[in-house]
Amino acid sequence: MEVIDWIVLTGTLAFIVGFGYWRTRGSKNVNDYILGGKDAQWWTIGLSVMATQASAITFLSTPGQAFHDGMGFVQFYFGLPLAMIIICMVFIPIYHRLKVYTAYEFLENRFDLKTRSLAAILFLMQRGLAAGITIYAPSIILSAVLGWELKTLNVIIGILVIIYTVAGGTKAVSVTQKQQMFVIMVGMFTAFYLVMSYLPDDVDFGKALKVAGANDKLNILDFSLDTKSRYTFWSGITGGLFLALAYFGTDQSQVQRYLSGRSIRESQLGLIFNGLLKVPMQFFILLVGVMVFVFYQYNHSPINFNPAAQDAITSSEFNADYERLKSEHLKLEEEKRIAQDHFTAVLDVKDYDLTVAAKERIRELNQADRMLRAEARTLIEKADESIETNDKDYVFIHFILNNIPTGLIGLLLAVIFSAAMSSTASELNALGTITTMDLYKRNRKSEGDETHYLKASKWFTFLWGIIAILFANFGSLVDNLIQLVNIIGSIFYGNVLGIFLIAFFIKFVRGNAVFIAALITQLMVVLTYYYAIHIHGPGEEKLGYLWLNFIGCALVIVIAVLLETSFRTGKRIKTGA
Known part of the structure; x- marks a missing residue:
């Protein structure tokens, strides 16, 4: 990297952190800190929701995924638009009517404290791990490619995020994510333009697509019913739908984004905005990866990119x-x-x-x-x-560092850092909120004032930032980073989504049945993952991991209904009714 690249990189990151800290410092109460004063407009919500999901893993792994496997991964997102509609119709009105700080407050109102606490703990487990991965993903790749020390990179990314997230809370996350999304999209369009300009003169965009098609990289739709396939049309609109429902409807890192909306309508418009743009955005990022593949059909590539x-x-x-x-x-x-x-x-x-x-x-x-x-x-x-022998996560960064002009390298590295910071900030913000409101405040014997819980929120956010850095320092690469994040989510999300669906629609089921069913379901999902997916090599799994979302959701509903029916039957027999 040249001096100009360092200037672009450090200048971009310094501006985002400094501006976020300056604009949002000095929250006066918990409402300001956790919900951003509930004055966010729909475009802020939509961009914040997109930036939360679009981690550095998205921009490192997705082009590499397309390079090796083509455009089929886009099917993963087919259930997302429908999920946005369901959340807008069901979840958002209930959350706003109850004026909750977290999604899990609703579960106590509907069931009991232990069910609320269990759901909160499940969230903390999976999102705490994911926060470490979103730091670790860009760190290990940049470390390998640039020769930087891995742990130092983890600490740098973590501290940058902690500075403005602890200082400004939800509003700081939302303000900085608008800037980060701008940097991200400018960087990706720049990369697309450059890779197209590097193709031979007689290969225009139309021919490049035909070259990609001849190499089986444009097989977007797979209608097969094979459950072993990770990405098919059916797994996308079923498993992908349930994953999106759970992620956007029950994951506090996303719920907190639209709970900050000034009205139900603003929150709904923000999610619809995300639903309309998310699939095209992922399609475009995959297309960048496919064009990088076409580029390497005419230019030398290493036999392994790591x-x-x-x-x-x-x-x-x-x-x-x-x-x-x-x-x-x-x-x-x-x-x-x-x-x-x-x-x-x-x-x-x-x-x-x-x-x-x-x-x-x-x-x-x-x-x-x-x-x-x-x-x-x-x-x-x-x-x-x-x-790590699987080099999917190194393809795009290799292209950037070996083919992009001086100055633009700094911009595209800023894209990676910005994406890491945007998703990590949302995660830390949510982790601090859940720990404060669902565990600390709810189980504290003496009631504190607003200032006390404001300070507690900041301290817990800071603590989770440190934990995320520690997780990042003990992380390791697997098959593909974007898949790892989705696998972790799929293990937990289906269970939590099922709890919420019971709360919304199956009114006769009570807290004890749901609590026991959730514990049984989580154990069964973990065992299913281990025996059907984990112990098999890539491509040899007995089950695509997206199906875990559907399985977890269905299991907890069925078990809870059976348990509640059993409890009521036993009670009637006991009372002689």
Whole structure:
């Protein structure tokens, strides 16, 4: 990185932190700190909701996901627009009518304190882990690529977020997220423009799409009923729907964004705004990844994008075998360039048989390339088992650092940091709020004044910031970071969503039945995840993780209804009724 990149990066981050601190310091009471004075307008809510979900993982992992697997991941979001409508019709009116600080206050009104506390604890468990991941994700990648010390990066990101989040609460999060979303979208459109400009002169956007299609990267819809597939149309509108309902309807990091709305209408418009733009935004980010793939069909790419893998293999006994694979990879790249050129030339001729033959040749070369990369991963694992061999999360950052002009590198790194800060700030804000209002205040024997709980909220937010940094420092990469966050959510969200759906719609079920059902369900979901997903290798899972959302939701509802029926039957028998 050059001096100008450092200036752009540090200047952008300093402005966001400084402006957020200056605009929102000095909250006078808990309402100001937690709900931002309830004066947010719909566009602020919509942008804040989008920024909360759009973590650094989104902008690091999603292009890499598209590079390797194509556009199919967008199906994950198909249930989101419908979820926004349901939340606007059911959740938001109830939350506003009850004038709650957190979603879980409603559960005590409907059931009892222990059910409220259990739901709050489940949230703290999964969101506390996720907060560490949203810090760790950009840190480990930037550390590997730039040579920075991992723990130092974790601390830097964590402290930057803590400064303005502790000082200004919800309003600070909302104010800074508008700026962060602006930086993020400018950066992504810049990346798209640049990658298109780097393609050969005879490859315009239309031909680039056809090249991507010939390489099976534009297979957006999968209508198969195979539950093993992670991303299908059906898992998107079922598991994805339940995940979105749980995340946007019961996760305090999102609920707190629209509880700050000045009216029900403003909150509803904010969520509809998010529902309309989220799928196109994710589609565009995936498209950037696909265009990066097309770029590497005409330009050299490493056999593994993780630079730490290259360092590990170089100093091992397997280096000679790895160098052989790299040589074969270089030869294969030249063949792929010739095949791609031939394909684009055939497109101009518009001969069907020649086009089919050219596509088949490309698929053969891609299969050979996948086999070489798989062999390389095997050698890397033998050289050092601690090195992450799945390089999806390194694809986009490699492209940025090796192809983007000076100055714009700083901007795109600012995108990654901004996304990390925006999602982490929402998480810390929510974690501090839940700890204060659902656990500390509700279980405190003596009542404190507004100032006491305002200070408590700040201290708990600060504490969760430190915990998130610690989680980040003990994290480790798995198959794909964006999948890891969604897997963690899927393990907990379905259960919590089921509790809320019982509270809304199944009026005869009481607190004891729900509490016991939630404990049983959480154990069953964890066991299902372990035996059907975790112990199997990537692509060999017995169940796509999105189905955990539906399973958890259905289980807690069925078990709670059965338990309540059993309790009532037993009571009638006992009383002789």
